[in-house]
Amino acid sequence: MHDLLIHSCRTLTFDEDGRPAVLAEQNIIVDGQRISAIQPVSEGPVDAREVVDARGMLATPGFINTHAHAPMVIFRGLAEDVSIERWFNEFMWPLESNLQEEDVYWGMLLALVEMIESGVTTVADHYFFMDQAANAVTEAGTRAALGWAVFGDRGYDALAETADFVARWQGQADGRITTWMAPHAPYTCDDDFLRATVEHAKRLGVGIHIHAAEEMGQTRASLEKRGLTPIQVLEETGVLEVTTLIAHGCGLLPEDIELLARYRDHVGIAHAPKTYLKLGMGLTPILPLRAVGIPVGLATDGAVSNNTLDILESLRLMAMLQKHEARNPEVLTIPEALDMAFHGSAQALGMADRLGKLAPGYLADIILIDQSGTHCQPLHSATASLVYNNRAGDVQTVIVDGNVLMHDRRLLTLDKAEIMANVNRNMDRLSQRVPGRRIQVYNP
Numbered sequence: 001m002h003d004l005l006i007h008s009c010r011t012l013t014f015d016e017d018g019r020p021a022v023l024a025e026q027n028i029i030v031d032g033q034r035i036s037a038i039q040p041v042s043e044g045p046v047d048a049r050e051v052v053d054a055r056g057m058l059a060t061p062g063f064i065n066t067h068a069h070a071p072m073v074i075f076r077g078l079a080e081d082v083s084i085e086r087w088f089n090e091f092m093w094p095l096e097s098n099l100q101e102e103d104v105y106w107g108m109l110l111a112l113v114e115m116i117e118s119g120v121t122t123v124a125d126h127y128f129f130m131d132q133a134a135n136a137v138t139e140a141g142t143r144a145a146l147g148w149a150v151f152g153d154r155g156y157d158a159l160a161e162t163a164d165f166v167a168r169w170q171g172q173a174d175g176r177i178t179t180w181m182a183p184h185a186p187y188t189c190d191d192d193f194l195r196a197t198v199e200h201a202k203r204l205g206v207g208i209h210i211h212a213a214e215e216m217g218q219t220r221a222s223l224e225k226r227g228l229t230p231i232q233v234l235e236e237t238g239v240l241e242v243t244t245l246i247a248h249g250c251g252l253l254p255e256d257i258e259l260l261a262r263y264r265d266h267v268g269i270a271h272a273p274k275t276y277l278k279l280g281m282g283l284t285p286i287l288p289l290r291a292v293g294i295p296v297g298l299a300t301d302g303a304v305s306n307n308t309l310d311i312l313e314s315l316r317l318m319a320m321l322q323k324h325e326a327r328n329p330e331v332l333t334i335p336e337a338l339d340m341a342f343h344g345s346a347q348a349l350g351m352a353d354r355l356g357k358l359a360p361g362y363l364a365d366i367i368l369i370d371q372s373g374t375h376c377q378p379l380h381s382a383t384a385s386l387v388y389n390n391r392a393g394d395v396q397t398v399i400v401d402g403n404v405l406m407h408d409r410r411l412l413t414l415d416k417a418e419i420m421a422n423v424n425r426n427m428d429r430l431s432q433r434v435p436g437r438r439i440q441v442y443n444p
């Protein structure tokens with residue numbers, strides 16, 4: 001008797017070279033937290049305690065959102081049509097001075113609802129009051145790689161507190177929560193602060209999730225001020241010696257890519273295309289990064305620069321923008337886009353041995369997507385549909401660690417109405433911007 005049977009789905013698989021294929025009429029068998037077998041329905045009936053009828057559905061690995069500030073959903077829509085400098089200095093950092101612990105809890109829950117509803121089963125999140133985010137993840141049943149964001153001017157005690165968070169939550173929630181050190185960026189953390197962060201990361205055996213070379217202006221400013229690019233600063237301070245997840249990299253120079261290639265077995269880049277479009281930041285050079293084997297994962301970033309946490313929209317934008325940037329529709333093909341969305345994202349988090357693939361031994365983070373809608377029919381290519389046609393609302397069922405979190409669009413672990421009521425309760429306090437009050441200044 002098995003724990004869970006996902007009965008008769010079409011299954012997205014990847015061969016040794018990472019090329020996707022869709023197999024018809026498969027049974028996915030789950031025992032405990034992991035997939036134990038995937039076999040054709042024709043092999044005969046399977047006994048399981050719980051059966052999910054998946055006829056007509058496409059099963060894929062759960063999506064991995066490699067960089068977000070999920071609780072920022074509470075500020076959604078408050079910083080529109082502004083430059084990156086104004087976005088930070090006039091909006092985000094004043095708004096974030098209003099944050100209280102419980103705001104992060106309810107904001108994280110709202111974000112987790114949105115992510116479950118769009119098929120995201122793992123998020124790498126970078127924010128404040130992260131115990132509350134971890135509590136929310138524990139309740140939701142999802143997987144998360146959490147880091148407590150910190151600025152250098154908060155001092156070494158504050159850094160140590162973020163390290164305490166790492167120690168407190170690493171491996172919690174049945175292993176669904178992993179933790180990272182999360183210094184904000186090289187332009188808000190000086191070299192000694194970054195070195196101290198590396199020491200904590202090494203002591204705790206965890207990685208570092210950091211913003212760097214977010215756009216070319218930051219790289220130019222860093223070169224002018226100190227003759228080093230932000231990526232060279234990461235190398236100089238030892239950050240690249242541990243597992244490192246770099247958010248954005250739209251300001252990477254060719255020499256940065258060469259440098260990062262030396263660390264490619266444990267360094268990844270998170271790519272959040274909608275933020276780059278809205279803030280006019282340029283694009284992560286995905287093609288040259290992938291050409292030298294540096295993993296690039298898919299991300300939404302926070303909802304104040306993206307507006308939603310819709311990972312399918314990010315997937316679509318990622319592929320189309322690389323084609324447009326290269327003026328070549330033959331680059332970033334559907335197989336490559338899917339490789340990035342699943343395997344690349346898992347690699348960027350250092351979790352490719354257990355996530356990003358439907359295969360025996362991998363964690364049972366599985367979503368079922370409906371491709372019967374008019375916007376997908378007729379279905380000549382399930383993979384083309386997944387990248388270019390499917391919408392968040394087509395995600396029907398979400399399973400994490402072998403547990404069903406959403407079934408036929410019905411949430412099983414979270415109460416959406418209660419969460420939205422609690423988020424909206426504090427909107428007046430949260431949306432105020434008090435002149436002169438902000439948590440940080442953007443001056444790269």
Ligand SMILES: [Zn+2]
Nearest residue numbers: 069211247301
């Ligand atoms: Zn970010």
